[in-house]
Amino acid sequence: MIVQHFPVFAQGLRDRRRSLLWWSLGVAVYIAVIAAMWPSIRGAAGLNDIMSQLPKSILDLMGASDFDISTGAGYVSGELFGFMIPIFILILTIGAGAAAVGGAEERGTLDLLLSHPISRRRVLLQSAALVAVEAAIFGTVVVATLAIATPLADLQIAFVHSVGAAFGIVMLGIAVGWTALAVGAATGSRSLALAVTGSVAAITYLLGSLSGLVDFLHNAKWISPFFYANDGSPLVHGYTWWHALVLAAFGVVALGVGAELFDRRNLSN
Amino acid sequence: MGAPAIRTQGLTLAYRHGRGIEDVDLEVPTGEVFGFLGPNGAGKTTTIRVLLDLLRPTSGSASVLGLDSRNDSLQIRERTGYLPGDLSLPPSLTGTQVLDWLASLRPNTPPIRRDELVQRFAVQLDRPMKQLSKGNRQKIGLVQAFQHAPELVILDEPTSGLDPLVQDEFHRMVREHVRDGGTVFLSSHSLDEVQHTADRVGIIREGRLVMVETVDDLRGRGLxxxxxxxxxxxxxxxxxxxxxxxxxxxxxxxxxxxxxxxxxxxxxxxxxxxxxxxxxxxxxxxxxxxxxxxxxxxxxx
CATH class of the missing domain: 3.30.70 (Alpha-Beta Plaits)
Known part of the structure; x- marks a missing residue:
């Protein structure tokens, strides 16, 4: 059924299943290791005191301003969701997005694909679905691993909060992955898609973490997709659900612009 | 229906690296093998890719099977088979997987000729593309272009990499295709190659169609x-x-x-x-x- 109606999606999933599997396994192991360290970290009570004595500006710079390691949820949130998990998912979805159209054109397989009765828009939409599904699978692995680790390491993370936090991350992955897909489709270059999207992600991340530190960047956090993914420690306090709408809108706009440019241009062979 | 298989009018595409085409007027009736000749970089591939809506003309128009190349491209591609000049196939897929994948992109026209063609060209189906020689990959390319029995087949340098025996088989297949009412448009840089297959040839040079003649006339031109x-x-x-x-x-x-x-x-x-x-x-x-x-x-x- 899927193959028949969504051939590009189906083939993409087949191509990527191996890397998806390893990536999921990697993130699960990483989460497990971090979780396993919690019982000993918690014992070292002095650590939180040290953290609280650090100037706020230093914490901001480290992206750790709301890093509260007095609770398991705060610890996991700071250790994982502040930096590593977003990086993991971005590598996954930027890679998937950039490969889907830009990569196919660079490899020379897009010509053959588009000589078949399938429109450029459908190719792009099915690729977008592939990126979204990869992000969702990643998010599911995160939620599942946390669900298993929470009782074992006594993390005391509410299930609904872990779902919310993972959802924010998944939406971040989709928004940025779709941007990579759009750049690849608009330019026909996988490397350009990787470079442009990677730098945009890095710059907005930096601006976001500097916004609490530098006065004139005070409002910069609003343009950072990372802000909408995990502002205010969703793992501890719950996800601000409307933030997902901002990320969704970002992704949809990027995709729309990409589709328009892709539809108009000459393909290289 | 009477519409020619391919018709271009004033087809022009200003394109990078001087591979553009200028004012190409071409008409290929159904049931013909048309050989499109020219040296590399003359605009053969560019013309072909305009017909399939992979490139958009700067001016002029093209119709394929009576349909507009821009607005009706999906219908055109439904009824056409295509072999790209620089064929790339996913390196990790086997022949069967490649052919299945491409067939899945044509849900309305099942690959009814696949088994026959695979046998005919002794195609290796069980090995991934990266392990196949260029000639063996090219055979997969030929099978996918013909497997759904399209009305029109567009082949860009189809025999490159094929050994002479396979080339002969290919020429037979092309003749059979037109005998059964189909049309074949094939490009080549070697006249020698198409003179046994084509009914007419068009010669393109620096983006301009300089001549269209039947192969017989061309041979008989006191030459x-x-x-x-x-x-x-x-x-x-x-x-x-x-x-x-x-x-x-x-x-x-x-x-x-x-x-x-x-x-x-x-x-x-x-x-x-x-x-x-x-x-x-x-x-x-x-x-x-x-x-x-x-x-x-x-x-x-």
Whole structure:
């Protein structure tokens, strides 16, 4: 059924299943290791005191301003969701997005694909679905691993909060992955898609973490997709659900612009 | 329906690297094998890719199977098979997987001819593309272009990498396809290759279609190659007379042996040769590569 109606999606999933599997396994192991360290970290009570004595500006710079390691949820949130998990998912979805159209054109397989009765828009939409599904699978692995680790390491993370936090991350992955897909489709270059999207992600991340530190960047956090993914420690306090709408809108706009440019241009062979 | 399989009118595409095309008017009726000839970079691939809506013309229009190449591209692609000039196939997929994948992109036209073609070309289906030679990958490319029995097949340099036996089989397949009412449009840089297959050829050069003719006409255009041997030592005196003779071209001399092309009336030329101390004469049909070169020299002047 899927193959028949969504051939590009189906083939993409087949191509990527191996890397998806390893990536999921990697993130699960990483989460497990971090979780396993919690019982000993918690014992070292002095650590939180040290953290609280650090100037706020230093914490901001480290992206750790709301890093509260007095609770398991705060610890996991700071250790994982502040930096590593977003990086993991971005590598996954930027890679998937950039490969889907830009990569196919660079490899020379897009010509053959588009000589078949399938429109450029459908190719792009099915690729977008592939990126979204990869992000969702990643998010599911995160939620599942946390669900298993929470009782074992006594993390005391509410299930609904872990779902919310993972959802924010998944939406971040989709928004940025779709941007990579759009750049690849608009330019026909996988490397350009990787470079442009990677730098945009890095710059907005930096601006976001500097916004609490530098006065004139005070409002910069609003343009950072990372802000909408995990502002205010969703793992501890719950996800601000409307933030997902901002990320969704970002992704949809990027995709729309990409589709328009892709539809108009000459393909290289 | 009566519409030609392919028709372009004033088709122009200003394109990078000078691979554009200019004002190409082309008409290929259904049921014909049309050979599209030109050196690399002349605009063959560009023209083909416009027909499939992979490139958009700057001006002019193209219709394929009576449908507009821009607005009705999906219908055109439904009814067409295509072999790209620079065929890339996913390296990790096996032949079966590649053919299944491409067939899945054509849910309305099942690959009814696949088994027959696979057998015919002895295609290796169980090995991933990266382990296959270029020729074996090209065979997969041919199978996918024909497997759904399309009305029109567009092939860009189809025989590159194929060994001679497979090329023969390919030529048979092309002839069968038109016998059954289909149309084949194939590009090549070698006239020799298409003269056994094509009904007509069009020659494109620097983006312009310089000539369209039937293969028979092209061969029959008084184009004979003659090797003439004159009496020993007579070469020096014969040369100026030969060069002055009307109806011959491209005189080439090695001692007492001359080679030239007869481009005018053969009888007149023979009469002129009769006055020379000829001891041997060999005449044969020029193959199209020579015609091609002559044409090229002609239009370059």
């Amino acid at each position: 004979r190659r003659v090797t003439l041997t004159v009496a020993p030592g007579a070469g020096d005196s014969v040369e100026p007379q030969l060069r002055a003779l009307a109806g011959i071209d491209g005189v080439d001399r090695r001692g007492d042996v001359f080679e030239f092309a007869v481009v005018g009336d053969y009888a007149v030329v023979l009469a002129g040769l009769g006055k020379l101390p000829v001891i041997d004469m060999l005449s044969r049909a020029a193959d199209l590569d020579e015609v091609f070169l002559a044409m090229y020299r002609g239009s370059a002047k």
